[in-house]
Amino acid sequence: MAKESAVKTAHEPLFHVVKRDDMSAGKAWLIRVATIVIAFILVGLLSVLVTGQEFGKTYEIMFSGVFGRLFEGHTTMLWKYLQEIAILLSLALALTPAFKMKFWNCGAEGQALMGGLASIICMIELGNKLPYPVLLVVIFLTSILAGAIWGVIPAVFKALFNTNETLFTLMMNYIATQIIAYYVYIKGGGSNVINPVAEGNLPTIAGNDYLVNVLVVTVITIVMYVYLKHSKQGYEISVVGESQNTARYIGINVKKVIIRTMIISGALCGITGMLLVAGTDHSININSVGGQGFTAILMSWLGQFNPFIMVVMTAIVVFLNLGVAKVADTALLNSSFSEIMVGVVILMLVGCEFFIHYSIKFKHKREVAE
Amino acid sequence: MEKQPAIELKNITKVFGKVVANKDINLTANRGEILSILGENGSGKTTLMNMISGIYFPDEGQIFIDGEEAVITSPKDAFQYKIGMIHQHFKLVDVFTAAENIVLGLDEGKYNLKASTEKITAISSQYGFDLEPEKKIYTMSVSEKQTVEIIKVLYRGADILILDEPTAVLTPQETEKLFNVLRRMRDDGKCIIIITHKLHEVLSLSDRVAVLRKGEYVGTVETAKTNEAELTEMMVGKKISLNIDRSEPVNVEPRLVVEDMECIDRNGVKILDDISFTANAGEILGIAGIAGSGQRELLEAIAGLQQVQFGNITYNDPKTGEKEDLRNKTPLQIRELGVRLSFVPEDRLGMGLVGNMDIVDNMMLRSYRKGKTxxxxxKEPKDLAQHIIEDLEVVTPGATTPVRRLSGGNVQKVLVGREIAASPTVLMAAYPVRGLDINSSYLIYNLLNEQKKKGVAVIFVGEDLDVLTELCDRILVIGSGRITGIVDGRTTTKEEIGLLMTKSKQQGDENNG
Structure with a gap:
């Protein structure tokens, strides 16, 4: 029989998606930056569509919503902006070691709340009993401990019984919320509000309320970068995350690493809780973390688990949050509008990763072998 | 007695990246017959069958069903052509009953489990299956689950059945039962295709045998007119001279002694039984066997990655002369005992290396604990990476390229290079040349030979019998988790090893006992 090697059957799919490996880092970043620019233009256009405001004016409002009257020497809004970045970034940093290990810690919310609870208890119960510096140390340590405990419980169950950490950490969030609700109910005397506590607040530096928070998170960012990239423990986290088989093969105790890493992740969430309660609100309620524990999951991913890229990503998202809120406010819209816009931008950022990792090949463009 | 062709393949080719899985395959399977597809691992049997059942789409060539050209782009299409595949790994919902699993995903109009159950019972009795339709999957034995899978495709009206290594998980009694069922289906006019590499099963069951070797179609023979020796030769090919340099072993002394080792897997099934052998320093010990006969578990048991039920693993330390017990020690404990055990696992990127890390970080896997801080x-891993890239001619853009981007041969050079750099006294390598081109393969053989000359006890698990017989000093043959023979690498033949490899468990018992 004659050889009919090039015969192809009728129906060939119109296009198929091919994974690519070869995009250079530079080109990939170009795509990401372009996506951000396009996303911002899109947000502007959508705002114009909804508010009827002038295109250029929209960005002006957005800018004023974030920085206020910065050029006239008023730095209040700027500090508020930095503070919001600091909290979100701090949560994202806390999640990152767990994520690098492919342990999907969705419990930043609860772990931060427990850290905050530890802070407020110390502030209320020990506020007048301990000298200020000692009180600060006690607040710091108990917050870390509370967050770490809340983080390590799911890790222990994961290590010993291979439970699903996503569900477990989510459930721990609800438990934390209810504990806070109960505490507020007792201490609030039925009003369900704890009035700001004057004792045990983090110090103000040069009259600035938020500088301490910003400094603490700056330190965490640098330490986390070094920890993940240059420490032996960070290396073990990467190996366990990439392949538990490889980890076992080179003699890493996987269970130990899971538990140790979640202690760190929970402890950092606990610190964030302290920054929120002792450093910002001086009070606590069930919305103290306000869903940022979940936004932080996205920030960690968008930052590709690199602390410095995370700084940029959180800065962008918080900018949008505040800026679009102002736009919405000016047009008498409610906060849903800014949430939608932030959603649009995040979706685009996630979507552009698809084009970085895959290319689409069409039928007629198919390379011919041989 | 002219038979009706049920399915014909013409010039089927399938390529994955640079690997040609199937090349120009022509094959016919008739109604009322059992066709065996025979071939070693990696010969392209499963790929070919996956194209018939709609999992892959051929790059080139045509498939004819009952003389008409067929386009099969999904398993659903395959069912329309009445093709049913029973995979090696079952795809059943554990908490559902047999009947629920069988009707799952079918649109028969009204969901009527009672009517379906009756139909299932009818199919069962027609072909002699034992099945309780109300039994839940998780309470079932492997053989019962397989029965569910087979009835599932029969229920959908399949008359071309493809079974991918159906006996791999069955006991001999269950296998016999399955064969009787298959014979009954054949007599009913169905076309049965069975993928296997067990020669005695091929001979006892099938009407014709099609042999594949390295992705190419070798030929089809009628079972009645062939024998084990001929099939073995078709499967492994004629002897090719490789000219691997094999030196006489010097200073041979026992380095690693394994006695009466037994291991069970997670389901409590024995995967290694009664394993005893010695790996000598200055010698290459080959391990031959059909894939999945326990080679991986054997090496992992020594490396401390597989729980050992019974038996001993003893290491003779060349420096102190002391005996160290390695049984059930973790890899870290083994290293802390001062045992220089290097291991090139079968799964290079899933176990030996981390695909997303660069070469430097992969070098560090073995040494990252060094240093007190x-x-x-x-620094050191970087130098080592550079050293290996130069010495072994690793083709890479640089030492900071993730290893998953390298080609198979270069990945292996990185892995073997790292393991040898630890100056081992025992070096275990599982399928170190799988997927490698000729030049890279020879580089690996030479590295293994060098280690042997340095007095290392080398254990080499291979699949190419030509290589095993030319490289190894002794060859241990393993079949179904038992040692079926240890032969001298210089005097043995491929046929002898081939027969030992395919020797079944009972035959092995008879010969040993």
Whole structure:
């Protein structure tokens, strides 16, 4: 029989998606930056569509919503902006070691709340009993401990019984919320509000309320970068995350690493809780973390688990949050509008990763072998 | 007695990246017959069948069903052509009953489990299956689950059945039962295709045998007119001279002694039984066997990655002369005993290396604990990476390229290079040349030979019998988790090893007992 090697059957799919490996880092970043620019233009256009405001004016409002009257020497809004970045970034940093290990810690919310609870208890119960510096140390340590405990419980169950950490950490969030609700109910005397506590607040530096928070998170960012990239423990986290088989093969105790890493992740969430309660609100309620524990999951991913890229990503998202809120406010819209816009931008950022990792090949463009 | 062709393949080719899985395959399977597809691992049997059942789409060539050209782009299409495949790994919902699993995903109009159950019972009795339709899957034995899978495709009206290594998980009694069922289906006019590499099963069951070797179609023979020796030769090919340099072993002394080792897997099934052998320093010990006969578990048991039920693993330390017990020690404990055990696992990127890390960080896997500080020392691994890239001619853009981007041969050079750099006294390598081109393969053989000359006890698990017989000093043959023979690498033949490999468990018992 004659050889009919090039015969192809009728129906060939119109296009198929091919994974690519070869995009250079530079080109990939170009795509990401372009996506951000396009996303911002899109947000502007959508705002114009909804508010009827002038295109250029929209960005002006957005800018004023974030920085206020910065050029006239008023730095209040700027500090508020930095503070919001600091909290979100701090949560994202806390999640990152767990994520690098492919342990999907969705419990930043609860772990931060427990850290905050530890802070407020110390502030209320020990506020007048301990000298200020000692009180600060006690607040710091108990917050870390509370967050770490809340983080390590799911890790222990994961290590010993291979439970699903996503569900477990989510459930721990609800438990934390209810504990806070109960505490507020007792201490609030039925009003369900704890009035700001004057004792045990983090110090103000040069009259600035938020500088301490910003400094603490700056330190965490640098330490986390070094920890993940240059420490032996960070290396073990990467190996366990990439392949538990490889980890076992080179003699890493996987269970130990899971538990140790979640202690760190929970402890950092606990610190964030302290920054929120002792450093910002001086009070606590069930919305103290306000869903940022979940936004932080996205920030960690968008930052590709690199602390410095995370700084940029959180800065962008918080900018949008505040800026679009102002736009919405000016047009008498409610906060849903800014949430939608932030959603649009995040979706685009996630979507552009698809084009970085895959290319689409069409039928007629198919390379011919041989 | 002219038979009706049910399915014809013409010039089927399938390529994955650079690997040609099937090349110009022509094959016919008739109604009322059992066709065996025979071939070693990696010969392309499963790929070919996956194209018939709609999992892959051929790059070139045509498939004819009952003389008409067929386009099969999904398993659903395959069912329309009445093709049913029973995979090696079952795809059943554990908490559902047999009947629920069988009707799952079918649109028969009204969901009527009672009517379906009756139909299932009818099918069962027609072909002699034992099945309780109300039994839940998780309470079932492997053989019962397989029965569910087979009835599932029969229920959908399949008359071309493809079974991918159906006996791999069955006991001999269950196998016999399955064969009787298959014979009954054949007599009913169905076309049965069975993928296997067990020669005695091929001979006892099938009407015709099609043999594949390295992705190419070798030929089809009628079972009645062939024998084990001929099939073995078709499967492994004629002897090719490789000219691997094999030196006489010097200073041979026992390095690693394994006695009466037994291991069970997670389901409590014995995967290694009664394993005893000695790996000598200055010698290459080959391990031959059909894939999945326990080679991986054997090496992992020694490396401390597989729980050992019974038996001993003893290491004779060449420096102190002391005996160290390695049984059920973790890899870290083994290293802390001062045992220089290097292991090139079968799964290079899933176990030996981390695909997303660069070469330097992969070098560090073995050495990252060095140093007293909490921080990594990247200087040495960097030098080592550079050294290996130069010495072994690794083709890579640089030492900071993730290893998953390298080609198979270069990945293996990185892995073997690292393991040898630890100056081992025992070097275990599982399928170190799988997927490698000729040049890279020879580089690996030479590295293994060099280690042997240095007095290392080398254990080499291979699949190419030509290589095993030319490289190894002794060859241990393993079949179904038992040693079926240890032969001298210089005097043995491929046929002898081939027969030992395919020797079944009972035959092995008879010969040993």
């Amino acid at each position: 909490a921080f990594l020392e990247r």
